[in-house]
Amino acid sequence: xxxxxxxxxxxxxxxxxxxxxxxxxxxxxxxxxxxxxxxxxxxxxxxxxxxxxxxxxxxxxxxxxxxxxxxxxxxxxxxxxxxxxxxxxxxxxxxxxxxxxxxxx
Numbered sequence: 001x002x003x004x005x006x007x008x009x010x011x012x013x014x015x016x017x018x019x020x021x022x023x024x025x026x027x028x029x030x031x032x033x034x035x036x037x038x039x040x041x042x043x044x045x046x047x048x049x050x051x052x053x054x055x056x057x058x059x060x061x062x063x064x065x066x067x068x069x070x071x072x073x074x075x076x077x078x079x080x081x082x083x084x085x086x087x088x089x090x091x092x093x094x095x096x097x098x099x100x101x102x103x104x105x
Contacts, residue, residue, distance in 0.1 A: 011085075019094055027089045034082040043078075065090070 014029040035043060035050060042048050044066040049059040069076045069090055080086035 022094050024092045024094045025089055026092065027087060029085065029087045031085040034084050035078075035080040035086055036082055037080070040078055040080065044076075062088075 012031045014027075016027045016029075018025050018027075033050070039050065043050065044062050046063040047059040048063070049057065065088075066076055072092070074093070075091040077089040077091065078086060
């Protein structure tokens with residue numbers, strides 16, 4: 001797990017990755033403002049921002065992630081609590097270590 005700060009904002013973010021059998025779960029937790037449940041679907045739309053007048057960026061980050069997840073046939077999950085933060089997770093199929101390419105030396 002790695003922890004850091006977002007753009008000097010004082011908000012914390014934690015990145016982690018774990019393998020569960022044939023699935024790799026990649027998570028990003030943050031201590032941001034949280035997202036109301038009725039807005040969770042909308043945050044994955046292009047140019048969507050929770051607070052357009054108070055946030056930086058174009059509102060494309062989660063759209064790009066959701067599109068990549070869809071194209072790669074992975075899954076995405078999100079949990080959020082207003083005032084506490086959010087957790088985003090990508091569930092990807094893990095490579096079979098037995099099928100990994102062998103490098104000849």
